[in-house]
Amino acid sequence: xxxxxxxxxxxxxxxxxxxxxxxxxxxxxxxxxxxxxxxxxxxxxxxxxxxxxxxxxxxxxxxxxxxxxxxxxxxxxxxxxxxxxxxxxxxxxxxxxxxxxxxxxxxxxxxxxxxxxxxxxxxxxxxxxxxxxxxxxxxxxxxxxxxxxxxxxxxxxxxxxxxxxxxxxxxxxxxxxxxxxxxxxxxxxxxxxxxxxxxxxxxxxxxxxxxxxxxxxxxxxxxxxxxxxxxxxxxxxxxxxxxx
Numbered sequence: 001x002x003x004x005x006x007x008x009x010x011x012x013x014x015x016x017x018x019x020x021x022x023x024x025x026x027x028x029x030x031x032x033x034x035x036x037x038x039x040x041x042x043x044x045x046x047x048x049x050x051x052x053x054x055x056x057x058x059x060x061x062x063x064x065x066x067x068x069x070x071x072x073x074x075x076x077x078x079x080x081x082x083x084x085x086x087x088x089x090x091x092x093x094x095x096x097x098x099x100x101x102x103x104x105x106x107x108x109x110x111x112x113x114x115x116x117x118x119x120x121x122x123x124x125x126x127x128x129x130x131x132x133x134x135x136x137x138x139x140x141x142x143x144x145x146x147x148x149x150x151x152x153x154x155x156x157x158x159x160x161x162x163x164x165x166x167x168x169x170x171x172x173x174x175x176x177x178x179x180x181x182x183x184x185x186x187x188x189x190x191x192x193x194x195x196x197x198x199x200x201x202x203x204x205x206x207x208x209x210x211x212x213x214x215x216x217x218x219x220x221x222x223x224x225x226x227x228x229x230x231x232x233x234x235x236x237x238x239x240x241x242x243x244x
Contacts, residue, residue: 044075046120049110053179055209056127056235059103060154061176064126066108067095072122075114082111086126099178100128101154129211129235131157131182137203137214137230141223148203148230150184152176159184167199180207182214203228211235 050069057064066083084090085098086106100106109123130152137146149160155177161170167188174184181204188199205216205228214230 041076042074044112044114044118044120045073046110046112046122047072049108049122049124051108051124051126053209056129056211057100058176058180058182058207058211059128059130059152060099060101061178062099062128062180063178064098064100064108065095066098066110066124068110068122072112072120075112075118075120076116078115080113082113084109084111100126103128103130131176131207131211131214133232133235135214135230135232137218137228139218139221139224139226139228141221141226143221146230148184148186150174150182157182157184159186161186161188161201163188167201170199170201172201174203180209180211181205182207186220203230205230 047068048070050067052065053062066085072079079094080092081094082090082092083096083098085096085100085108087100087102087104089098091098098108106126106128107123108126109121111119111121113119131150132152133150135148135150137148139146147162151158155175157174157176159172159174161167161172163170170186170188172184172186174182176182183202183204185200185202188201199220201218201220203214203216203218205214207214212232212235214232216228217225218228219225
């Protein structure tokens with residue numbers, strides 16, 4: 001009887017031990033999975049393109065600078081950039097410069113591309129005109145107004161002046177320069193008010209944003225250098241009619 005009790009106890013102990021080992025084994029087999037929330041990449045935004053100077057530019061003269069007023073965002077950086085200027089030409093980089101060689105209204109477009117190939121664009125309008133036209137110049141030296149016909153061809157201009165100050169007809173040449181300046185030198189072959197012939201008169205000034213007001217200094221007339229302001233009704237193209 002005593003031996004039977006001892007064996008029973010040993011068997012019971014082994015069973016409990018086995019059950020305990022099985023429980024520990026079950027605990028070791030448990031795996032825990034952590035699910036991370038999905039990362040949402042915002043769509044690539046093209047930013048805001050900007051051009052300077054503002055207003056109209058002079059063909060073959062005004063140097064435009066294009067850049068981002070607001071930078072592109074979203075997508076997967078880094079970005080690459082390119083520009084098209086609306087006249088069939090373009091450039092790479094996050095900023096660019098360009099001189100338009102033809103008159104017109106253009107749309108310059110910036111394209112941003114992220115590292116995954118997504119693209120986004122932003123555009124800015126550009127107006128380009130010439131200085132061709134009939135200008136009426138008023139001087140501060142007491143002279144009556146000069147009527148100056150200017151014809152632009154690229155960065156150069158030719159000019160004819162019908163002076164109302166007994167200087168008669170004069171002819172000359174000049175240049176336009178960045179961003180909006182115009183210089184014209186006129187030669188009068190037979191100015192009746194002077195004892196020396198010919199007489200040379202130079203207009204040198206800048207134009208407003210609309211290219212309809214030209215102001216600066218004139219030299220060569222009596223009581224000059226003196227200031228002048230010249231106006232024309234509208235800006236015209238190189239091949240368009242001269243403004244009346």
